[in-house]
Amino acid sequence: MIYKNDPASIQVFLTDTSNLKTGHTPGVFFPETADEVVGLLRDASSSGKRFAVAGNGTGTTGGRIPEGDYVISMQKLQHIGEPVRLSETEALLTVQAGAVLEDIQKKVENNGWFYPPDPTEGLCFIGSTIANNSSGARSFRYGPTRDHILRILVALPQGELIDIPRGKYLADENDMFHIELPRAGTLSFRRPQYRMPATSKHNAGYYSKEHMDLIDLFIGSEGTLGIILEADLKLIPFPRHLFSGLVYFSTIDDLFGFTEQAKENASSVDPRVLEFFDANALGFLRQNYPDIPENTAGAIFFEQETAPEREETDLGAWLDLMESSHALVDASWIALDRNEQRKLTTFRHTLPLLVNEWLGRQQESKISTDMAVPDRSFRKLFDFYNESCRINRFTFIIFGHIGDAHVHLNILPRNREEFLRAKELYRQFVQKAIDLGGTLSAEHGIGKLKSGYLVSMYGDAGIREMAKIKKTFDPDLVLNIGNLIPVSYLATDKP
Numbered sequence: 001m002i003y004k005n006d007p008a009s010i011q012v013f014l015t016d017t018s019n020l021k022t023g024h025t026p027g028v029f030f031p032e033t034a035d036e037v038v039g040l041l042r043d044a045s046s047s048g049k050r051f052a053v054a055g056n057g058t059g060t061t062g063g064r065i066p067e068g069d070y071v072i073s074m075q076k077l078q079h080i081g082e083p084v085r086l087s088e089t090e091a092l093l094t095v096q097a098g099a100v101l102e103d104i105q106k107k108v109e110n111n112g113w114f115y116p117p118d119p120t121e122g123l124c125f126i127g128s129t130i131a132n133n134s135s136g137a138r139s140f141r142y143g144p145t146r147d148h149i150l151r152i153l154v155a156l157p158q159g160e161l162i163d164i165p166r167g168k169y170l171a172d173e174n175d176m177f178h179i180e181l182p183r184a185g186t187l188s189f190r191r192p193q194y195r196m197p198a199t200s201k202h203n204a205g206y207y208s209k210e211h212m213d214l215i216d217l218f219i220g221s222e223g224t225l226g227i228i229l230e231a232d233l234k235l236i237p238f239p240r241h242l243f244s245g246l247v248y249f250s251t252i253d254d255l256f257g258f259t260e261q262a263k264e265n266a267s268s269v270d271p272r273v274l275e276f277f278d279a280n281a282l283g284f285l286r287q288n289y290p291d292i293p294e295n296t297a298g299a300i301f302f303e304q305e306t307a308p309e310r311e312e313t314d315l316g317a318w319l320d321l322m323e324s325s326h327a328l329v330d331a332s333w334i335a336l337d338r339n340e341q342r343k344l345t346t347f348r349h350t351l352p353l354l355v356n357e358w359l360g361r362q363q364e365s366k367i368s369t370d371m372a373v374p375d376r377s378f379r380k381l382f383d384f385y386n387e388s389c390r391i392n393r394f395t396f397i398i399f400g401h402i403g404d405a406h407v408h409l410n411i412l413p414r415n416r417e418e419f420l421r422a423k424e425l426y427r428q429f430v431q432k433a434i435d436l437g438g439t440l441s442a443e444h445g446i447g448k449l450k451s452g453y454l455v456s457m458y459g460d461a462g463i464r465e466m467a468k469i470k471k472t473f474d475p476d477l478v479l480n481i482g483n484l485i486p487v488s489y490l491a492t493d494k495p
Contacts, residue, residue: 001029017058018059018060020065022067028072030073031073037229039159045158045478053072053074054074054075055125056075056125059132060370061449062448063480074127077230078099082111083111091235097125104126114237117138117144126231135401135404136443137401139201142272149215149219149234151165151166152218156181156225158183177191189468189472197372199373200372201439203439204446205462226479242304243303244334245318245344246347248299249326252298258327259403274300274401274403275300276401277299280398284351355412358412372439373405377438381438386398392421427453440457451482467489
């Protein structure tokens with residue numbers, strides 16, 4: 001196993017896209033086998049080491065940033081197997097945790113299969129996407145990562161492996177799990193008793209439901225219960241035909257009416273993606289795309305899978321919906337072939353690049369939301385975002401996954417005073433989302449950046465439930481301390 005402790009090697013592991021600057025570590029381990037990971041954990045209690053697990057640095061919440069802990073990098077565990085056909089409509093792919101998502105997607109596509117989860121950053125490690133239950137634009141149709149995982153292999157903090165295929169370990173009628181392990185003995189614990197929010201996307205805290213599967217507890221647990229080393233991914237046949245579009249609107253009410261009908265398939269449309277850009281986001285994009293019409297209230301990007309024999313009918317349904325919703329049909333952009341679709345994808349991904357360029361000329365970092373609410377409450381949250389930012393005269397943009405009632409508000413402070421006001425306003429956004437029955441985080445997770453807000457969502461009792469489960473698996477507190485669960489709760493709760 002490789003170990004590095006020189007400053008140049010360490011530095012790259014002290015950052016991600018969260019802008020946290022407090023990271024420090026004695027050194028970084030680069031295990032190449034599952035046994036080497038288990039060995040590090042097995043010796044942790046006697047050696048006094050604690051570990052932070054590092055993905056590829058694409059996270060937004062500081063989850064991989066060590067605060068004095070040693071780092072375990074997953075980058076050497078990068079093997080991608082071959083697709084194994086299970087039926088005409090399903091295949092399986094075994095991958096190691098450090099495999100890059102983009103490489104996985106290319107390989108399965110070349111073999112005629114499709115792995116639907118599609119986080120914006122394709123360079124993330126697959127293990128990180130599982131630990132974070134990542135989602136993205138295609139979650140509107142296909143759901144988050146959890147829905148596409150058949151098995152995981154996990155190194156537990158006490159230093160042993162557990163293989164968890166879906167369906168093997170289920171909570172009993174009393175909501176209890178009883179797991180027999182060679183070294184740790186019997187681990188017994190109760191699933192969390194708090195209620196999950198009624199949102200289509202949710203990634204804040206441990207998953208819970210009646211008769212739940214143990215695999216779903218680990219998915220989205222942000223590496224606090226064990227290190228995911230390997231997974232079996234569920235694949236479906238690759239959709240051969242697709243078209244997409246970017247539809248502009250002169251009023252926000254027309255845009256919301258269009259979106260509501262598209263989500264309800266009211267006009268025989270069947271989107272797999274529904275994404276939103278507000279007028280301010282389009283303003284950023286206009287510097288690269290001058291054909292964006294002026295005085296536009298917003299735009300919707302959509303994708304739909306189709307077949308050659310029904311493509312004309314499907315396109316007609318979208319055009320009918322656009323016209324009935326008073327869209328700016330002549331100015332809108334329909335992409336029928338792969339080349340035009342790539343151009344539209346580039347359009348979507350240009351926005352964060354332009355925002356980062358703008359921020360590079362400022363002294364402060366952005367304040368960004370990741371909340372989602374039930375569909376019925378989304379307009380209230382959206383209007384609250386807009387009104388609050390306008391009252392404060394902030395520079396801001398709103399964009400993202402409107403199909404899941406989940407958009408990202410980015411406040412772009414121009415000075416320190418605006419940054420501090422925006423941070424205070426963020427607390428109001430958290431409370432508003434919770435009051436509307438929503439979630440603190442829909443897809444980016446909690447990490448270290450947001451753990452202090454989690455109590456607002458679950459209350460003291462809910463966090464204590466999480467802490468007890470954490471300490472059942474990790475009684476010596478050696479793994480990813482500071483992620484998800486506030487450290488103060490780990491100091492007082494016993495398994």
